[in-house]
């Protein structure tokens with residue numbers, strides 16, 4: 838029903854509009870955006886989902902960051918158009934995009950979000966991983982993409998320009 842593809846520069850403003858719709862235009866004031874300014878998202882993992890008419894239904898982006906000195910993926914934003922929510926598309930976007938990450942040598946992924954949603958994909962609260970303030974530490978969640986991917990990884994989350 839939905840066609841997934843890597844986001845291209847032609848998708849950019851349409852995806853921005855979807856994020857504005859889902860999060861509100863003040864979304865860029867969130868502390869996590871400080872890790873995104875001036876950084877290019879990881880195009881091979883950032884996906885758009887379109888329906889059979891080509892209408893954008895959902896999108897997910899990933900950014901490179903450092904946790905201490907260790908590289909990690911920052912997942913987000915992810916959004917599904919309000920008229921398409923609850924059909925499994927959010928889950929599809931997360932699972933499909935993460936499937937390609939280990940082949941690109943990513944060992945771990947983190948996000949700031951609702952644990953009750955993300956725990957179904959294996960995300961767990963991270964301790965010792967400090968996002969830019971103000972961030973509720975309980976919302977900082979991580980997933981290992983390889984065995985023990987988060988063991989011993991702590992520190993501040995900072996920009997990584999690849």
Ligand SMILES: CC(C)(COP(=O)(O)OP(=O)(O)OC[C@H]1O[C@@H](n2cnc3c(N)ncnc32)[C@H](O)[C@@H]1OP(=O)(O)O)[C@@H](O)C(=O)NCCC(=O)NCCS
Pocket residue numbers: 859860915916917918921922923924925926927928929949950951953954
């Ligand atoms: C969060 C979002 C991406 C999920 O996409 P989706 O396609 O609706 O999700 P799915 O269909 O895969 O999953 C739906 C399930 O997730 C649950 N869910 C959705 N958002 C949730 C949340 N924030 N917390 C807990 N559960 C949530 C639904 O209740 C539903 O539960 P069920 O399977 O028990 O019925 C989408 O709701 C969205 O874009 N929301 C607005 C933007 C947003 O909040 N993004 C995430 C930032 S943390």
